[in-house]
Amino acid sequence: MKLRFVLRQTLNNLWRERTPVTASVLTIGIALVILISLFEVSISLYRNLNDLKQNMVIEVYLEASRTENDAAGISAQLSDYGTIERIRVISKEAAAEIFEKEFGENIYDILKENPLPVMIEVRLQSEYNHPDYLALFKKQVEALPGVDEVHYRHVLVEELESLTQAVLISGLAVLIVLVFAMNLLIRNTIKLSVYARRDQIAIMKILGAGNLFIRLPYILEGAFEGLFGGMMAAAGLILAHKFIADSFEAIRFSLSVYKMLWIVTISVGILIGFFVSAAAVGHFVQKIYAKK
Amino acid sequence: MQGSTRDRKPNTCDYAMIRFSQVTVNYGYVPGALKDINLQLHKGDFTLLLGPTGSGKSTLLRLIYMDILPSAGLVTVDRWNSARISPRQINLLRRNIGVVFQDFRLIENMTVFDNVALPLVIEGYRRKYIRQVTQALLDEVNMLAAADQPASTLSLGEKQRVAIARAMAKDPLIVIADEPTGNLDREASQNVLNLLERFNRHGTSILMATHDYELIKETPYRRIYMENGEIRQPDSSINVGKERIIMMNRDV
Secondary structure, three states, X not given: OHHXXXXXXXXHHHHHOHHHXXXXXXXXXXXHXXXXXXXXXXXXXXXXXXXXXXXXXXXXEEOOOOOHHHHHHHHHHHHOOOOEEEEEEEOHHHHHHHXXXXXXXXXXXXXXXXXXXXXXXXXXXXXXXXXHHHHHHHXXXXXXXXXXXXXXXXXXXXXXXXXXXXXXXXHHHHHHHHHHXXXXXXXXXXXXXXXXXXXXXXXXXXXXXXXXXXXXXXXXXXXXXXXXHHHHHXXXXXXXXXXXXXXXXXXXXXXXXXXXXXXXXXXXXXXXXXXXXXXXXHHHHHHHHHHO | OOOHHHOOOOOOOOOEEEEEEEEEEEEOOEEEEEEEEEEEEEOOOEEEEEOOOOOOHHHHHHHHOOOOOOOXXXXXXXXXXXXXXXXXXXXXXXXOEEEEEXXXXXXXXXXXXXXXXXXXXXXXXXXXXHHHHHHHHHHHOOOHHHOOXXXXXXXXXXXXXHHHHHHHOOOOOEEEEEOOOOOOOHHHHXXXXXXXXXXXXXXXXXXXXXXXXXXHOOOOOEEEEEEOOEEEOOOHHHHHHHHHXXXXXXXX
């Protein structure tokens, strides 16, 4: 009976303050979409960055006159550094095949000869895959006799790293503003509900109602706002995924991930609504007592 | 009313259910809202608290349900006393006291039934019991037909009857009525007094503050006179005259 009463009060409050409630729900929804997207994008960027780092290939090009035997000698020297994960010599013929695979044309048809040099492909152990060591490694290897040039995609790695950071920082900044707005809007609806019912609260106090009984309808009001906001955000995110997934194979989710997304988004929404309103209702109810 | 188990035999106990010992109340910078009050109320009594507006009647009543606490002295209500009472215990105390106000203090957007049932809901009783007790009480105050109406649609006299039913819902130790007829016409006032008398005959103690002399002049109940925050001892020979003086103060 007590719970029925509390729930009825909650639903009455939600209906009575429907305009500010809608504003809160929308803000919670938008904040959650940004929060969860930010989380997903960061995870995906970090994963790609990590993959890229793990699989980063350093290409050591030998001078045109050098043969595979020279390459084997240089490979042995590089292996002695103790920082190499894997090393592979790519002959002139193998390089021509790769060229054909990547560009679709036979190099002999174009140039009548194969100008591609012998190359050594090196993968460093993961702990050495950082810009400082890569620069040092490049310098050392380029000084070896017979080595023409050393290439690695450091620019891409650095760009991706700074992009990830920029996304995170700007996302967090937007999120902080939204969390602030969300807090303000939820507090405002709770304030309106409490003030609209201040006489009722005073009457219930005289009848001996405890704090929880008086406050619970307002706390649940916040939790419901969070629930609606969470549902809105989850629906938006899932629709966005389905829509974008048609274009990008990489972000197509399995059913269980969708289920998780629902649960996490809605739970976060409910928790936010619950705690913000719980903090607010105590404050405003106390204010009413103080004014009495 | 709600079955024989809720009935009590009146005036069978000499123990003071409510006791004021040298109670003084100062409101902020205004000292002496109540001055050195000593008072005992017994179980089953019907007591009238008389005095002009501003004499301290409402302050005295608020002390009983501990809406305020004394600045000095001690108020004891049944097993609770003002010197050692926690907020949680104040809630418990209030669940054993029915309060009726001049302005009714009903929750206007709730139905009559829900208003009367509210003290029982707060206590956490089961639905079936709440329905039984509430219907019996509404029947007792002749408001059963309006059970499903919002309280806002009632006349003033009806609102006060509903408020009395709500005050009685928990079978309280005492019903405190603070100017319950202040907003009512003669007939509705008489109805309210009759109702309170009927509940008192069932054993509920009543403490009613009023300055409606015409309404209570024929009643046999104990009278407590208040003026300027103090209790004045009535002299039996000038009893009626004293009441008239108080009424005149109020009229001025």
